[in-house]
Amino acid sequence: MNISWLEWKNTPWGKATQAQWRYALRNAIAMCLALGIAFLLDLDAPYWAMTSAAVVSFPTIGGVISKSIGRILGSLLGALASMLIAGTCLNDPWLFTFAIAGWLSLCTYVSNHYQNNVSYAFALAGYTAAIITFSLTDSTDSLQVFNTTQARVCEVVTGIICGAVMMMILPSTSDGSTLLDSLKKMHNRLLEHAESLWQAEITPQVRTSHEGIISQILTMNVLRIQAVWSHYRLRRRNNILNYMLHQQLRLTSVISGIRRLMINWPDRPENLSEVLHRLLAELGKPDTNKYRLAKILQEIYPTDKSDFRHHTVWLRLRHFCWLYLQSSRWLLRLEASAPDSDLQPPKVKSIAQHTDSIEAAYNALRTFLCIVIGCAYWINTQWDAGASALTLTAISCVLYSATASPINSVMTLIKAIVLLSIVCYMVKFGLMIQINDFWVFCAFLLPVLLTMQMLKLQHPRYASLWGQLIVFMGSFLTITNPPDYDFSSYINDDFGKLAGVILAGAAFQILRPSSDKVKSRRIIRALRRDFMGQLSQKPSQTESYFESMVYHRINQLTQSKDEQVRIWVLRWGVVLLNCSHVVWQLRGWEIRSDPLVVVREVCIRCLKGIMTEKGVQQRSLEVALEELLKMSTVLSRHHDASARELAGLIWRLYCSLSQLQQASSGMPGTLSEQTKPV
Known part of the structure; x- marks a missing residue:
């Protein structure tokens, strides 16, 4: 026995x-x-x-x-x-x-x-x-x-x-140690996530990985709340912790946005994959700096001024590097700072829920x-x-x-x-x-x-x-x-x-709880409603607050067994988030040339014309995509550098909206209202 x-x-x-x-x-x-x-x-x-x-x-x-x-x-x-x-x-x-x-x-x-x-x-x-x-x-x-x-x-x-x-x-164990370890692990994992997403391949693992990153960052927000309650030093550092979580969400958005550009970039340089691998490896080193990163980025710097696609991707990669480097420095300050030191990061609201x-x-x-x-x-x-x-x-x-x-x-x-x-x-x-x-x-x-x-x-x-x-x-x-x-x-x-x-x-x-399909309809409608608010002259939500709200809504259905529901909520969230980042950049873009200002306003009005809270007008979307691509091509040949910069922004908007064309296939019970004219 x-x-x-x-x-x-x-x-x-x-x-x-x-x-x-x-x-x-x-x-x-x-x-x-x-x-x-x-x-x-x-x-x-x-x-x-x-x-x-x-x-x-x-x-x-x-x-x-x-x-x-x-x-x-x-x-x-x-x-x-x-x-x-x-x-x-x-x-x-x-x-x-x-x-x-x-x-x-x-x-x-x-x-x-x-x-x-x-x-x-x-x-x-x-x-x-x-x-x-x-x-x-x-x-x-x-x-x-x-x-x-x-x-x-x-x-x-x-x-x-x-x-x-x-x-x-x-x-x-200390809540602060757990939170700091989680922040550092997520900071390193974002590089792995970037390497997997920038392969420009469409696989189920990409969606699962993106959902996992979002879920873990939002879980760290709960750890932040617990850590703030546990120790006075962490209460004094709450603004930094909150800022770091927003930074990691922003890095996630930038990674996703660069992926959309890669997918819509037909003439990529042959050495792009090798340079990206070395760039991410350099970012993972604790002693890296802007000079070493710039030397790697210089290898894929666009030589043709009219190649707005290449120039836009290069600028977004540089933006990602500087953003990641800034987050690394704040992590080091957070870990090494004395309890009474005065560190003031940019003010941001708490993660939206x-x-x-x-x-x-x-x-x-x-x-x-x-x-x-x-x-x-x-x-x-x-x-x-x-x-x-x-x-x-x-x-x-x-x-x-x-x-x-x-x-x-x-x-x-x-x-x-x-x-x-x-x-x-x-x-x-x-x-x-x-x-x-x-x-x-x-x-x-x-x-x-x-x-x-x-x-x-x-x-x-x-x-x-x-x-x-x-x-x-x-x-x-x-x-x-x-x-x-x-x-x-x-x-x-x-x-x-x-x-x-x-x-x-x-x-x-x-009286059963609402099904995941019903919840997804409400979430997608809320996403569109908030996005329409982003298009107003004075948005009620800041860029970072809207970003965290979108990710929190995406995270509501990550445990759903309905794969189609998760795919469409994630797709809508990513599309609207990428579009909102372009809108905020267009809003902050200033030039004295009146014709270019008119072009900028046309782009923002274009979004209002194809999207409402109830859905997307598919016919208007197709026309708008053609116009956006035409405008970016024409502006890329302009002699003014600002016009070529605007061409890149318009192309980013085109890449973000092009994903909505996939909605024409429809999804039973969820996308019927999205693919029909409103």
């Missing part, structure tokens, strides 16, 4: 790394500590403190701080709402139903409309109010409403404080209807476990509405509830009923929590299931003060929790 799994090296404890041991010990001790302090404070439901400590467990200091602040603010807001709703509406069940359903739908909408701490705080505010108010339906004393509310808030704060204390005792208001309102409607239906059943049947059922329904509707696959999340929660119902029943009525000392129970609980935390880290495929088991374990053990061992009530509550999650799952199945 093979019993190798019993060997120490094959157990969860033996396989755990030092970082995993630290993480598991920190969170397990924090949960037990929160439970013990809640008993010392004589709180009536100490398991909420334990749950709170589990929820704020995060591998980084900044994550714990930001999540804790969001949880405290959300709990306070939810407690205030619960006192108002319970204090004014409990006498009328239907008034109470619509009040709590309205509050939960409002929190769902705000949680879906915003991100990071705001989203988390309003999600907490929603289901905190549900937890408190649903447990007070039999209350007739306003003092009891206040006591229950303040007890829940105290338990939540206790868990958060214990998590913070353990983070100070057993700290994790896309919000789908229609989807948020749809999710809010689902939450409202689900809570009303559940409360109606509760009112008519007077089910004892109605409070438990509606609490889990509210938690599921609010939390999972923002996930990419709510049905999968609900199914994971159902599995966790079934497992916890069986295991916690045996623990509660087989072990806990015989224990009179809290520390004896902790001696049992701590190793269990420690093992569960390690299994969550060592099995990423089941990490969400283990996370649900850890978070909801306290609720199913119902560790109350004083202890309660009512068997029938316990079983009824467990069935109620399961029924509540099933109700939420049915709501997600009937």
